[in-house]
Amino acid sequence: xxxxxxxxxxxxxxxxxPWQELGLKEDEYARIREIxxxxxxxxxxxxxxxxxxxHCSYKSSKVHLKQFGEKTPANDAMLVxxxxxxxxxxxxxGYAVTFKVESHNHPSYIEPYQGAAxxxxxxxxxxxxxxxxxxxxxxxxxxxxxxxPDTKRVLPGVVAGIGGYGNCLGLPNIGGEVVxxxxxQGNPLVNAGCIGVMKHEDIHLAKASGPxxxxxxxxxxxxxxxxxxxxxxxxxxxxDTKPTKRPAVQVGDPFQEKxxxxxxxxxxxxxxxxxxxxxxxxxxxxxTSELASAxxxxxxxxxxxxxxxxATLSPEEILMSESQERMCAIVEPxxxxxxxxxxxxxxxxxxVIGEVTEGxxxxxxxxxxxxxxxxxxxxxxxxxxxxxxxxxxxxxDALQADDANKLPRPQTGEELKDQVLKLVSSPNQAxxxxxxxxxxxxxxxxxxxxQPEDAGMVxxxxxxxxGVAMATDGNGRYAKLDPYTGAQLALAEAYRxxxxxxxxxLAISDCLNFGSPEDPAVMWQFAEATRGLADGCLQLGxxxxxxxxxLYNQTGEVAIHPxxxxxxxxxxxxxxxxxxxxxxxxxxxxxLLGDTRxxxxxxxxxxxIHQHLGGLPPAVDLDREKLLGEILISASRDGMIDAAxxxxxGGLVQAVVESCLRGGTGARLVVPxxxxxxxxxxxxxxxxxxxxxxxxxxxxxxxMCGARGLPATRIGVVDGEEIDVQGEFSIALSELxxxxxxxxxxxxx
Amino acid sequence: MTTRIGVVTFPGTLDDQDALRAARLAGAEPVSLWHRDKDLKxxxxxxxxxxxxxxxxLRAGAISRFSPVxxxxxxxxxxxxxxxxxxxxxxxxxxxxxxxxxxLRNNHLHFICRDQKLRVENADTDWTVDYEQGQExxxxxxxxxxxxxxxxxxxxxxxxxGRVAFxxxxxxxxGSLRDIAGITNAAGNVVGLMPHPExxxxxxxxxxxxDGLGFFTSILKKLVNA
Numbered sequence: 001x002x003x004x005x006x007x008x009x010x011x012x013x014x015x016x017x018p019w020q021e022l023g024l025k026e027d028e029y030a031r032i033r034e035i036x037x038x039x040x041x042x043x044x045x046x047x048x049x050x051x052x053x054x055h056c057s058y059k060s061s062k063v064h065l066k067q068f069g070e071k072t073p074a075n076d077a078m079l080v081x082x083x084x085x086x087x088x089x090x091x092x093x094g095y096a097v098t099f100k101v102e103s104h105n106h107p108s109y110i111e112p113y114q115g116a117a118x119x120x121x122x123x124x125x126x127x128x129x130x131x132x133x134x135x136x137x138x139x140x141x142x143x144x145x146x147x148x149p150d151t152k153r154v155l156p157g158v159v160a161g162i163g164g165y166g167n168c169l170g171l172p173n174i175g176g177e178v179v180x181x182x183x184x185q186g187n188p189l190v191n192a193g194c195i196g197v198m199k200h201e202d203i204h205l206a207k208a209s210g211p212x213x214x215x216x217x218x219x220x221x222x223x224x225x226x227x228x229x230x231x232x233x234x235x236x237x238x239x240d241t242k243p244t245k246r247p248a249v250q251v252g253d254p255f256q257e258k259x260x261x262x263x264x265x266x267x268x269x270x271x272x273x274x275x276x277x278x279x280x281x282x283x284x285x286x287x288t289s290e291l292a293s294a295x296x297x298x299x300x301x302x303x304x305x306x307x308x309x310x311a312t313l314s315p316e317e318i319l320m321s322e323s324q325e326r327m328c329a330i331v332e333p334x335x336x337x338x339x340x341x342x343x344x345x346x347x348x349x350x351x352v353i354g355e356v357t358e359g360x361x362x363x364x365x366x367x368x369x370x371x372x373x374x375x376x377x378x379x380x381x382x383x384x385x386x387x388x389x390x391x392x393x394x395x396x397d398a399l400q401a402d403d404a405n406k407l408p409r410p411q412t413g414e415e416l417k418d419q420v421l422k423l424v425s426s427p428n429q430a431x432x433x434x435x436x437x438x439x440x441x442x443x444x445x446x447x448x449x450x451q452p453e454d455a456g457m458v459x460x461x462x463x464x465x466x467g468v469a470m471a472t473d474g475n476g477r478y479a480k481l482d483p484y485t486g487a488q489l490a491l492a493e494a495y496r497x498x499x500x501x502x503x504x505x506l507a508i509s510d511c512l513n514f515g516s517p518e519d520p521a522v523m524w525q526f527a528e529a530t531r532g533l534a535d536g537c538l539q540l541g542x543x544x545x546x547x548x549x550x551l552y553n554q555t556g557e558v559a560i561h562p563x564x565x566x567x568x569x570x571x572x573x574x575x576x577x578x579x580x581x582x583x584x585x586x587x588x589x590x591x592l593l594g595d596t597r598x599x600x601x602x603x604x605x606x607x608x609i610h611q612h613l614g615g616l617p618p619a620v621d622l623d624r625e626k627l628l629g630e631i632l633i634s635a636s637r638d639g640m641i642d643a644a645x646x647x648x649x650g651g652l653v654q655a656v657v658e659s660c661l662r663g664g665t666g667a668r669l670v671v672p673x674x675x676x677x678x679x680x681x682x683x684x685x686x687x688x689x690x691x692x693x694x695x696x697x698x699x700x701x702x703x704m705c706g707a708r709g710l711p712a713t714r715i716g717v718v719d720g721e722e723i724d725v726q727g728e729f730s731i732a733l734s735e736l737x738x739x740x741x742x743x744x745x746x747x748x749x
Numbered sequence: 750m751t752t753r754i755g756v757v758t759f760p761g762t763l764d765d766q767d768a769l770r771a772a773r774l775a776g777a778e779p780v781s782l783w784h785r786d787k788d789l790k791x792x793x794x795x796x797x798x799x800x801x802x803x804x805x806x807l808r809a810g811a812i813s814r815f816s817p818v819x820x821x822x823x824x825x826x827x828x829x830x831x832x833x834x835x836x837x838x839x840x841x842x843x844x845x846x847x848x849x850x851x852x853l854r855n856n857h858l859h860f861i862c863r864d865q866k867l868r869v870e871n872a873d874t875d876w877t878v879d880y881e882q883g884q885e886x887x888x889x890x891x892x893x894x895x896x897x898x899x900x901x902x903x904x905x906x907x908x909x910x911g912r913v914a915f916x917x918x919x920x921x922x923x924g925s926l927r928d929i930a931g932i933t934n935a936a937g938n939v940v941g942l943m944p945h946p947e948x949x950x951x952x953x954x955x956x957x958x959x960d961g962l963g964f965f966t967s968i969l970k971k972l973v974n975a
Contacts, residue, residue, distance in 0.1 A: 160859070160860075163859075163860045164860070167801075167860055167891070167893075168761070168763075168801045168804070168805075169763075170763030170764070170800065253804070254801075254804070255760070255761050255801060255803070255804025255805075255806070256804075258760070258761055258763070258801075259760055259761070346760065347760060436862075437861055437862050437863055438859050438860045438861065438862065439860075439862060440860075440862050440891045441862060442862065442889045442891060442945065442948040442955050442956075443763050443764060443767070443799075443891075443948075444766065444767065445764075445766065445767040445770055445947070445948060445950075445951070445954055445955065446954055447954055447955060448953060448954055459953070459954060462770075465953075575953060576953060749857075
């Protein structure tokens with residue numbers, strides 16, 4: 001077995017290399033040879049192949065993602081923007097918050113439990129690497145049809161994986177979504193978000209500066225998991241006797257991650273780190289090249305020092321391994337001893353594997369022989385860029401012309417009642433408690449709001465009651481009808497949810513889930529959605545701080561609905577002022593805020609009653625969203641409302657049912673003038689919320705709405721033990737509760 | 750003199766900060782204890798908090814009970830020092846044989862997190878004197894391995910001696926025998942339960958109830974009167 005050293009590569013320019021099997025294109029391989037002035041070694045080829053992959057290099061998406069930087073709204077809160085492990089915003093009182101959502105879609109389909117578990121682990125390490133203590137997680141999830149047999153395989157595994165990992169880390173799970181649609185059959189979307197909190201001065205960046213500083217790898221031992229395509233190289237080039245099929249899905253150990261968190265936070269506290277990076281996708285290849293590239297440029301690594309779980313791993317495999325629960329820190333020599341001491345205290349293995357060097361080369365050695373000699377920027381930051389062709393699909397016009405507003409509507413009170421029950425018991429609108437009850441939402445003792453509230457909220461300072469809120473939203477049905485508007489509707493809904501909880505929206509992170517970028521129709525959806533999101537963020541004043549793109553979510557020729565998921569982060573000065581969704585006080589008045597139009601394209605009603613998707617999604621008015629947000633926040637701050645619930649999929653009736661069930665009270669509703677009962681109950685017009693106003697505050701509240709120009713219509717009162725729509729129908733709360741809560745356990749338990 | 754309540758941090762303990770906060774809110778001085786350290790820092794009582802100590806590897810609580818800090822705690826508990834084990838802490842206490850029985854995986858095989866109603870069956874233990882006998886309280890429950898089991902003879906003995914300290918009401922969330930949520934030793938100084946009183950000490954967070962604070966005020970009352 002010959003080691004493919006730099007010297008050997010120089011001497012043997014004509015060796016056939018498996019660049020194709022590693023996913024590189026011919027021109028990409030040629031470019032690597034040009035950069036190096038010779039053929040790459042096996043280790044170098046492995047590094048380039050993973051770092052230039054779609055997942056790591058964003059080569060198809062970055063020409064569109066650029067807009068998030070170009071259209072950034074002026075926002076004083078932004079402390080660290082796109083490009084770091086996660087963005088950071090100022091939330092006042094000296095605190096900074098970092099947050100991000102990421103996808104772990106493909107692994108979760110193959111191995112639901114570990115795929116979802118390591119998705120949580122990865123996002124938590126991203127947050128930790130910024131210098132923050134992780135304080136909460138959220139999980140937006142999408143699965144195939146609820147009654148499909150494979151959903152019963154994938155969903156319980158994903159939920160158990162999220163719980164199994166997150167619960168063991170001691171992070172409250174405070175929000176997210178669960179959506180079913182047959183378009184996600186075979187391509188479930190498992191997105192994971194995390195929020196972390198730190199003081200401004202504790203922000204850490206991923207860069208290796210200062211020649212002489214040590215590179216320390218710490219955490220779990222490196223094993224053969226998550227190596228993926230690189231095993232092709234390892235087995236074909238070097239040793240045919242080794243097993244070639246390494247598990248491509250990583251295996252998580254939350255206990256190790258919990259130790260890593262506490263250990264790292266203690267290291268931060270003593271200010272022992274000059275730069276830090278977590279190991280996720282592309283493992284050590286990514287961490288070493290990114291740290292060096294973002295720093296002064298030079299690094300020397302002795303790869304044989306890496307602590308291994310499997311002593312037979314080749315250097316290429318070690319570079320590529322995606323073993324979980326590992327971090328890489330840059331430490332000044334005088335802090336190394338103390339660093340190692342803290343790791344020992346927490347039973348975390350730590351090894352000095354190299355140092356920052358003068359010059360601009362990343363050099364990696366294996367038992368004294370050089371196997372990598374590359375300019376790190378060429379690996380980490382100067383990967384290929386594609387301008388993929390995109391075109392509005394031919395079917396888009398026909399889809400939009402298939403107007404949902406023309407579907408047959410319920411004609412009688414009895415039919416309305418029947419459709420309300422069908423709606424609230426449909427898998428997408430039903431209670432998700434069976435799922436969320438498998439997550440710990442109480443740990444850390446700071447959870448102010450958690451699902452099924454509009455937004456999750458945690459207290460971050462016990463003295464001042466400062467808090468942060470987060471909501472994640474996305475609606476693939478809307479985005480399929482119009483990706484530009486669909487992306488803005490996702491943004492608007494998450495923004496509205498945060499405002500409804502009483503918090504002020506500050507910034508966003510996104511997870512962009514799409515089909516294959518090689519399909520011009522998908523690329524058009526992606527281009528439209530990113531343009532919509534960037535324009536929307538500019539208008540709302542909420543910058544994109546970072547996020548993630550997941551492409552190739554398709555089976556054969558059929559792509560998933562374009563599904564941009566948006567996470568909005570908000571801040572609230574005093575969590576005592578939070579607004580829950582529950583209608584809890586009898587006699588309180590219900591007000592509908594915003595305008596209701598006949599908008600049924602992509603609606604839950606059209607899906608549940610007619611299995612229909614067509615027409616146009618609801619219109620977006622972001623200025624109205626902003627105004628609604630300001631009213632909700634002011635009303636919360638000044639104690640004018642006791643409950644608020646945003647209106648989105650399922651419309652008003654869905655929101656009222658949820659708020660009534662949450663509070664254990666009924667409601668009497670009156671259809672306002674100018675609206676028919678059906679539109680009143682089922683329309684999904686954006687920019688709306690329903691609020692419960694104490695009678696003593698009614699005048700003050702309506703005056704405020706009037707003065708600011710926000711339509712506020714009195715639609716009823718909190719009362720009794722049924723939901724009664726005057727002159728139409730009434731349904732007992734107990735019947736609604738059964739309808740709403742029985743569906744998911746019946747399908748999945 | 751302030752009462753000092755120690756809370757042990759094992760690797761993998763998760764609710765230690767919550768237990769320290771609960772002790773503080775009740776008026777005690779919270780003291781962090783470290784698993785490798787035999788020294789209990791002159792605390793008057795100890796809480797073993799929830800979590801997944803040592804990753805729950807082998808069996809929940811099975812490794813923790815051999816840690817240096819447990820040597821002292823086992824010795825002191827036998828001498829009368831009040832010890833409260835919550836969730837994983839309860840599992841540690843059974844593994845340490847300070848309390849009888851064991852916890853198995855929930856009968857439905859899922860992690861469960863819910864607001865749980867309990868009845869205080871014994872209001873005479875060191876950790877329950879601030880409750881009324883038979884009082885119904887509601888505190889969060891969250892566990893994977895929460896199904897309390899013991900053989901019939903032990904169960905009968907516990908019942909006969911009034912050592913079933915808490916029973917689940919309305920819903921038995923994990924299949925625990927005889928709806929047992931928590932038990933006490935004969936002396937009443939060592940108490941273990943699966944639900945989490947430390948998560949129910951402030952009206953603002955968690956479930957919004959403060960029914961769990963009584964555990965911590967109980968021990969203060971007990972120690973001050975001692």
